[in-house]
Amino acid sequence: MLQNDSTVLVTGAAGFIGAAVSEALMARGQPVIGIDSMNDYYQVSLKQARLDRLAARFGNLFHFRKLDFSSMEALSDALGETGFEAIVHLGAQAGVRYSLENPQAYVSANLAGHVNMLELARARGVAHMVYASSSSVYGGNTKLPFAVEDRADHPVSLYAVTKKADELMSETYAHLFRIPLTGLRFFTVYGPWGRPDMAMWKFAERILSGRPIDVYNHGEMQRDFTYIDDIVGGVLACLDRPPLDNGEEKAGGSVKPHALYNIGNNKPEQLMHLIELLEQACGRKAQLNLLPMQPGDVPATYADIAALTRDTGYAPSTSLDVGVPRFVEWFRTYHSM
Template sequence: MINNKILITGALGFIGFHLSNKLLSMGIEVIGLDNENNYYDVNLKKNRFEKIKSDYKDSFYFYKIDITDREKLNTLFEKHNIEIVINLAAQAGVRYSIENPYAYLDSNLTGFLNILEACRNYPVKHLLYASSSSVYGGNKVAPFSTNHNVDHPVSLYAATKKSNELMAHTYSHLYDIPTTGLRFFTVYGPWGRPDMAYFSFTKDIVEGNPIKVFNHGKMERDFTYIDDIVEGIVKLIPRAPQKNPDWDESKDELGASFAPYRVYNIGNNQPVQLMKFINVLEEKIGKEANKKYMEMQPGDVLRTYADVSELERDIDFKPSTSIEEGLGKFVDWYKEYYNVKL
């Protein structure tokens, strides 16, 4: 049973938008928070907001707040009797973190600390928060498991996400706040982020511009369709982690703890070669890409591949949308949203 009032930070972001719609469709009131920053096209966020309000105007309560603003955040928690928090607000993007490191410290560390403190001062039943597959960094063993060591990040973004998991564990232990970290694997789909490869590739192919194919296409990603991500989150909401006083790191899962703490991978469990991904995208758009082959970019990894066995065991769910189906839905949305005629 899911509580009928849930706070979603980053509610106008890609995942936040889809999750808000899903919960609202289930009759759940959503308190949405977003700072509407200009990391990418603000109009896309505004249109997401307009769509939510047009469909669910009486159940969606929106606040323009940055999670780095501790005072406004605490006022929000004090005003609403919030029992479930889903923190999706963060400065996203691996490559952007190379150029703008302080943005990541402000939002992903200070902002997340403010969320944790609010959950402590206004006790909640469950805090779920976005982590990332990027925490696996330079790991070679695949599929990536929550039982693997994640102490070798290759970007500051990844380091902040790993830090979020450590901070959450500390608050779970000290203040009995049940926390669940969600390691998302390359999320894609309609209403997505323009800075992601599938989105920028589509734009460039449609406009006849060359696409940059990094590492000469020798990369793999565990592309995960947005509906699968949302389904996983919704199923995890009522499953607040429990303490396990007998937990022993030498024999128990590293994604669990003696504290009420859990970490899950949410990925498609089926990595796709970058060149296959591009070929499927070309087919769905109906136009061939002009490819410009490039060297590997700093902060990138060669492969992501999610082990989702714990997700399957605990909530009987495994993402399953194929890249053909998912990209088809994205391209259909893109053509309609941008009024593309080919």
């Protein structure tokens, strides 16, 4: 387990999950070095607002550097001799649909950037690096719930390809250099300070402004919606428990210090139920624009979290009917609605 005062480097610190994880780390007294490129994939003002909130609350515990970690030179120059004991690597180019429009952004951030973070972890001899993967790696799998042991070699988006590649690169670094690494396959995270490109935000914005919402696959979709507080609890539980390199010889070589988990709510919800909850929280009926399935999308996600629960005690506790009103309340406050 990491020391209570150990410094953690958090990538994507201005992002939704990155800012929330940084907040939780500093709330328990751990200094955070946050890095983020502050790109304009969505409103930079929202990213800056997250950073301002962290700086205002935690002062000297939070040290932010604006940089693009897909450049090893920029990463090395910005960090210099700055010390840190662990890394939470959450920075990435997110979004399934955007990968159809701008594939180079994913190659740069998610492939080159991930290698750079692995190299940084190797050079600094960190005690542990936790990194973000995605439920998208399961592609069009029809077996539910998705288990880590399931095949994940038939991706349906470039975003998913890059996340699976991150897992494979991490496996190799754990094998060659014995770096303790943990990958987390996130399942549809939502909550206050969320992302504008995700359905929860888009739907709330359009319902409150009286505009129709686009509902893909005619509403026949299921998602394992996971509230941000539950996600943060799981990330910290993993960070505190690096996978062991016990050197036992097994078929195919020694046991590598690389763990891979699903992190979700373990309860898929119908998309139409989400819309009903948003209608109740917003106090308005939604106008539905029913559309066919989007390229790169999947009809259902459902996380098998048994391994994560076994190894860390992870137990998500926020139901959708609790989380949605919390998000809408924050959304109204943030937008002064």
